[in-house]
Amino acid sequence: xxxxxxxxxxxxxxxxxxxxxxxxxxxxxxxxxxxxxxxxxxxxxxxxxxxxxxxxxxxxxxxxxxxxxxxxxxxxxxxxxxxxxxxxxxxxxxxxxxxxxxxxxxxxxxxxxxxxxxxxxxxxxxxxxxxxxxxxxxxxxxxxxxxxxxxxxxxxxxxxxxxxxxxxxxxxxxxxxxxxxxxxxxxxxxxxxxxxxxxxxxxxxxxxxxxxxxxxxxxxxxxxxxxxxxxxxxxxxxxxxxxxxxxxxxxxxxxxxxxxxxxxxxxxxxxxxxxx
Ligand SMILES: [Zn+2]
Numbered sequence: 001x002x003x004x005x006x007x008x009x010x011x012x013x014x015x016x017x018x019x020x021x022x023x024x025x026x027x028x029x030x031x032x033x034x035x036x037x038x039x040x041x042x043x044x045x046x047x048x049x050x051x052x053x054x055x056x057x058x059x060x061x062x063x064x065x066x067x068x069x070x071x072x073x074x075x076x077x078x079x080x081x082x083x084x085x086x087x088x089x090x091x092x093x094x095x096x097x098x099x100x101x102x103x104x105x106x107x108x109x110x111x112x113x114x115x116x117x118x119x120x121x122x123x124x125x126x127x128x129x130x131x132x133x134x135x136x137x138x139x140x141x142x143x144x145x146x147x148x149x150x151x152x153x154x155x156x157x158x159x160x161x162x163x164x165x166x167x168x169x170x171x172x173x174x175x176x177x178x179x180x181x182x183x184x185x186x187x188x189x190x191x192x193x194x195x196x197x198x199x200x201x202x203x204x205x206x207x208x209x210x211x212x213x214x215x216x217x218x219x220x221x222x223x224x225x226x227x228x229x230x231x232x233x234x235x236x237x238x239x240x241x242x243x244x245x246x247x248x249x250x251x252x253x254x255x256x257x258x259x260x261x262x263x264x265x266x267x268x269x270x271x272x273x274x275x276x
Pocket of ligand 1: 010060
């Protein structure tokens with residue numbers, strides 16, 4: 001039983017503020033062990049539920065957040081950035097289930113540190129006409145490989161979002177959103193127990209199904225400034241559909257996510273100082 005954990009940081013235990021997840025800040029250093037603790041609780045539950053191999057893929061920012069020296073020795077860690085499938089690197093049709101750990105709500109919506117890939121410059125993403133969080137995009141990618149989403153952890157709004165794109169998956173709310181930068185948080189000793197138990201139970205869903213034939217998908221992305229849409233529209237296949245909005249069609253979800261990665265890279269490179 002091969003399981004993959006896609007581990008983001010905004011939805012980790014205790015995290016509520018930008019500095020909590022910004023590389024090299026003292027707050028980030030404080031939250032790295034707590035984030036690693038969430039991962040370890042999940043790994044423990046997955047093995048207790050029958051997993052035989054767990055790959056943890058770092059999915060936040062520079063993708064060097066988890067403390068390898070504290071990782072459960074049964075797990076393997078994919079750390080570092082510049083991976084073709086980014087948050088979902090490691091997914092293939094032999095994976096029996098995926099966990100979205102430390103996830104968060106979509107750009108443009110309420111939720112602790114809500115965003116979709118870029119911190120503020122993207123104000124909304126739509127997958128085939130439905131507003132999409134990172135979780136919804138990544139679940140669609142997993143589905144293309146026949147891989148079920150077993151468990152999602154994050155704030156309560158992340159769990160509500162997961163109910164929409166992965167209704168069979170378990171969910172653990174490690175905090176209750178009060179605002180984009182405030183939450184009522186459970187301590188790590190409590191969330192560890194909840195995550196471990198949910199991961200163990202969620203293993204009942206594990207087991208790859210036959211991957212369906214790749215289907216065409218459309219992604220539209222809205223930015224907070226016109227020049228970002230114009231910059232992204234330089235990419236072949238990407239069209240500007242409104243002043244701040246681009247869209248593209250792709251033959252598969254894998255191709256769509258690679259194109260999405262290009263669009264976000266170009267747009268973030270075009271951000272200008274305080275005017276965005
Ligand atoms: Zn994220």
